[in-house]
């Protein structure tokens with residue numbers, strides 16, 4: 325693998341000509357929005373930002389980049405959480421923004437499929453599905469801005485994985501441009517296709533390091549006509565797990581989301597937003613649960629009532645409120661979705677996106693909280709997230725009145741302690757956000773030599789010159 329080089333002005337000129345001057349940015353100041361991510365954790369530099377319009381332009385750019393060894397960084401909605409979409413600060417890299425590949429090519433209600441280009445926003449896909457009386461269930465806080473290309477490249481998760489699976493499970497086919505410019509049209513819409521290696525799965529979750537995704541066929545579901553949502557108070561995470569299984573059992577496997585929220589999260593919400601918990605006395609933990617399905621209206625409301633009644637009897641919950649209108653349901657979800665924002669108002673926060681087997685969640689929460697308190701007395705863990713997937717966002721707010729920068733300077737120490745516990749419990753240090761730049765140096769710890777060698781070999785075959793995202797994912 326030869327090291328990528330700073331592109332010569334003539335090379336930049338050739339690249340700009342492919343997309344046209346109005347779709348290229350070469351002035352440093354105008355590039356700014358593409359060079360920093362939302363938390364300002366990474367701020368890079370670039371030789372140019374190119375905005376191709378179709379797979380053919382992507383292909384022509386990559387052909388030249390491969391020949392001239394120009395490093396390329398793909399970017400969709402720039403909402404990624406591990407810095408993969410931001411170029412390094414060398415100024416040698418070219419950012420390729422995919423947002424102009426924004427056509428919904430086809431929606432087929434009989435096949436339950438939708439074919440979209442990589443730059444279409446997740447919300448646009450959800451809306452197109454709804455217009456065809458179907459559901460595209462992928463759902464996450466950034467859905468108004470993130471793109472399908474970014475969702476597939478990071479194998480995004482979100483709140484409905486417990487019911488429908490992650491981005492990988494929702495993808496039937498992909499169109500990818502390889503590092504040397506060849507276009508692979510893998511836009512199949514088959515649910516069964518055992519004809520050799522499933523190549524689409526190599527690109528999903530590869531964070532742009534193996535190829536640029538230009539389009540995808542996604543799978544659709546019947547629109548849920550019946551739905552019930554409740555917030556329940558529980559004394560500890562141990563009680564949340566039987567509640568999940570109870571809800572799934574009574575609803576016939578219809579739990580489409582189940583989230584855990586700690587008391588401190590509700591306190592932050594009530595302090596920094598107009599939202600209020602519908603429950604009376606404060607409880608140590610809360611579980612937000614939703615069941616949904618295509619059956620007759622009202623059935624799942626009854627199932628939810630039955631489930632909560634049984635949970636009271638078994639002393640799993642101490643209080644509960646079922647949303648009786650769409651506005652009440654929305655307000656419960658707004659509470660959950662505002663957690664990151666309200667945490668910001670409490671000063672610096674150190675964040676982790678981890679997963680452990682479901683049965684290990686209580687032990688993980690106990691041990692990680694104790695470890696953080698030992699390292700930084702007064703630090704305030706705010707662990708919340710997708711408890712049905714074993715995926716906890718183990719966020720920690722700074723001690724009250726502490727200096728935010730001094731607290732954030734402990735990020736590495738804290739992460740090491742948290743990750744040690746995750747790995748000991750058989751978990752993953754990145755449940756849904758990916759590796760990018762943030763977790764790259766953990767790869768030798770989390771992957772065996774055989775696994776790392778296979779990943780390197782794949783990279784060598786698909787991107788022998790190492791032009792795609794140098795320094796990301798692989799150490």
Ligand code: FAD
Nearest residue numbers: 400401402403404408465471473474475477480481532537
């Ligand atoms: P970008 O940020 O632009 O890029 C992300 C990565 O994908 C980069 O490595 C980039 O190079 C690569 N990439 C982008 N487009 C392509 C392409 N076409 N081909 C190849 N590579 C490409 N994530 C979750 O999984 N679950 C959540 O619940 C969740 N909640 C979030 C909530 C908020 C408020 C925010 C800001 C982010 C959240 N995220 C979540 C993270 C983020 O939204 C997802 O990772 C999303 O999938 C990124 O999409 P994007 O279009 O913004 O990609």
